[in-house]
Amino acid sequence: MLLKIALRNIRRHKRRTVFSAITIAVGMLFFIAMDSIMSGMDRGAIDNMVALKTGAIRLQTPEFAAEQDALPLRGGIEGCDSLRAAVLRDKRVKGVTGRTRFIGQMSIYTDMKPIIGTVISPATDSTVFSLTDYIEGAYFSNDNEREIILGKKLAEEMGLSVGGWVTLYALTRYDAHNADDFKVVGLLNTTDPVLNGSGVFISDRSADSFLDLEGLVTDMMVAVHRRVNIRDFIREVKAAQAALRSQYPDLTSQTFLEQEAGFFEIAKTKRAFGFMFLIIILLIAAVGIFNTVLMSVYERIREIGVLRAFGFTQRELTRLFLLEGLVTGIFGAALGLALGTLLNLYLVAYGYPLDKIAGDSMGDLPIWGTIYGEWNLAVWGAVTLFAVMTATVAGYIPARKAGTMEIISTLRFF
Template sequence: MIFSIAWKNVWRNKLRSSIVIASIIIGLLGGILYLAFAKGMVQQQVSSAIHSEISNIQIHHPQFLINDEIQYIVTNPDDKVNAIRKIEGVAEATSRITSAAMASSAITGTGIFIKGINVEEEKQITNIHTLLIDGTYFDTKLRNPAIIGEKLAKKLNVKVRSKIVVTIQSASGDISYSAFRVAGIFKTSNSNFDLMNVFVKKQDLAYIIGIEDTQATEVAVLLNHNNLTTAASEKIATLFSEEISKEILVVRTWEDISPVLKMMNEMTIQYSMIFVIIILVALSFGIINTMLMAIMERVREIGMLMAIGMNKIQVFFMIMLETIFLSITGGVLGLALSWALVTILGISGIDLSAIAEGLNSMGYSSFVYPELDFVYYALIGSLVIVTAIFASIMPARKALRFNPAEAVRHDA
C-alpha cells in the first residue's frame, strides 16, 4: 500500500509534478541528443577513417612503420590475403604498396602518400570509388592513371586528365620520377586525407619503384563489423605467429594505427556522459526542492502516520518511492522521446554544411547522423534512478525529524 500512496502522492499537485517531469524530460532530451550527436559524429569519423583510409586491420613489416623504405615488405602477401579471407568476419583483404613521395604539377609540389592498389579488390576495402567528384575510378585508357583528393587537386591546380609528376625512392635507393594522369578526384570527410593521398595501380607503382607487383608493403583487412576487430586481429596474429615472433610482421588494429581516433572516440563519449551527469545533478536539485515543498505541505499528515505507528523506515521508504516515481515518470518519458528524436535524426541526419570546411579539416563529416546504443539508454535510465534516490535523501531525512506530537497539530 505504501507503493500506492507514494504513486498517488506524486499526482497530488499535478501542476508541480508536471513541471518537474517536464524539466526531467527536457534535461534528458538535451543530454541524450548531445550524446547521440557526439557519438554519431565520432562514429562517422571512425567509420569514414576505416572505410576510406585505414581499414580495420593492417599488416606491415615492423621496420616499415619506423622507416617506410620499400625493402621492408610483407612476405607472400597474396598467400596472406587468401588466408585472412577465410577468417570469420572478414569482409575483404587486399595487399598494397605504399610509400611517401612528392607530387608536382606545373604550379607547385607537395609531399604525399602514394598507394599502389589492386583496383578491384580495393573497391571492397575502401570507398574511394564512391567518393569521386570528378573523373572515373581507373576506368580510363590513360597511362599511369591516378586518383587524387580534391584538396590536393586544388593545391596542385590540376583537374582530370592533368599530369602530375611523382618523385619516389626506388628499391635500389635511387630517386625515380614518373608522370601520372589524374583519372579521378575524390572527396572524403577528411580534407587532410584528401590533401595527402594518391591512389595508383599497384603494377604501375611497382614498376617505378622497381619491385614485383606481387610484393607489398601493407595488407589491409576490412571486417563485416567494427566490433569484430579485436577477435579478428587475434586470429590473424595467431595465423602468422611465427613471423610475428621473428619480428618481421606486425598486426595492428585501427586503434593502434590511429590512437588519436581511438582517444577522440572514447573522450567524446566520456565528455558527453559527464555533460549528462551534470544535467542530472542539476535536475536533482529541482527534485529535492519539489520534494521538500511536498513534505512541508504534509507535515500534519506525516505526523499522523508516525503517530499511528508508521515507523521511520516506512516513512523514509514512502518518500523515497515518491521521489523515484516522480523521477522515473520523467525519466521514462524523457528516454522515450529522446529515443524517438535520435531515431528520426539518425535517419534524416543533421546538415552542418554551413561549417563543413572546419569540420572536414578535423576529419568530421558535415552531415551528422546521431546514434546511441541501447546500453546508453539503460545507463542513463539507471542514473535517473540513482539521482532520484540521491534526491530523496534530504526530504526523507527532513520528514524523519518531525516530532509526531507537534506535527499532528501543525498548521497546514
C-alpha cells in the same frame, strides 16, 4: 494510503511534477541522444578507418615495420600473389590487396605540398577498400597515361580538378630524385576528412616506373567480413590475425586497432569526457528534482506537522517523500525513454548530418557526413535506473529534513 497521498500530491502539483519529470526526461533524452551519436561516431569512425585506411589487418615484413615511420621503399613482402591467394582461403577474409606508401611532394609550380602517397593495385584494391564508392570522376583506367586520384579538399587547395595535371615529386626506391606529371582522373570525397585533405593515390603500374618499385609492396591489407555488432567484428578480426600469425610467422601483423592505437586512445578519452558531460547533465536534472521536492516539503510543512501530530513516525514521513520522488522519477524516466526512443528511431533511420551542422569547425574529426545512431540498451537501462534513483534520492534528503524537524516549528500555533 501513503501511496494515495503521494499520488494525489503529485497530481495536485501538476506543474511542479511535470517540470521535474521534464527535467529528468530532457536529461535522459540528452543522454540517450548523445550516447547514440557518440556510439554512432565511434562506429562510423571505425567503419571509415577500416574501409578507407587500415583494412582489418595489415601485414608487413618485420624489417619494414621497424622503420615504417620513415616509409622507406625497402623491406617489401615477397611473393605477394601467392600470399594473397593463400590468405583469401580463410573464410573470415573478404579481400586482400597490396599497398605501398611513399613520401613525396606535389607541385603545381606556384606551390609545393608535402604528401604521403599510396600506391594501390586497381585490380584488387576494391576487395578491401571502398575508394571507388567515393570517386568523382573516374577510377584508374588501363591507359598508359600516368593517372592520379586525389582527396577532393587537397585538390581544391591546389586548384586542381578532374582532367588537370599535377607534378609529383618523390624519391625512387633507389633514393634518386624523380618528378613526373600525373593526370588527375578522380577526386575522393569520402567520409574521412583526413583522406579528403591529403589523399594521393597512384596505380602500381605508374608507380613501377615513377618510383622504380620493381613490384615492391610494403603493406598487404586484409579485409574481414563486416559484422553488425562491433564486438563481433573485432573478435573476428583478432581470430583472423591469430590465424595469419601462425601461418606466416615471418610477417608482422597489425589490426586496425593496433594501427590506430593513438586514435582509439583519444577516442577513449573523448568518450570519458562525453560521459562526464552527460553525468553532469543528469546531476543538473537531479538538482532540479531536489529543488522541487524541497519546495514541496516547505510548502507542505504544516501538513507534515499534522501527520506527525497524528503519530506519523519520521520513517513514514521519509517514505512518503521518497515515494513522491520515485513516482516523479518513474514518470520522468518513462517520458525520457519514450522521447529517447522516438529520437533514436530518427537517428538510426535518418542519421545526424554532422557536416551540415558542424560546418568546417570540426576538421579533425575522423568522420564526416551523416552519422547514424546506435541502439545501446545497456546504457539505456543504466540511465533509466540512474534517473529514477536520482529522483528518489533527491526526495530523500528534504524528506529526512522534514521528518526530523521540530513538530512545533512545522505547525506554528503561535
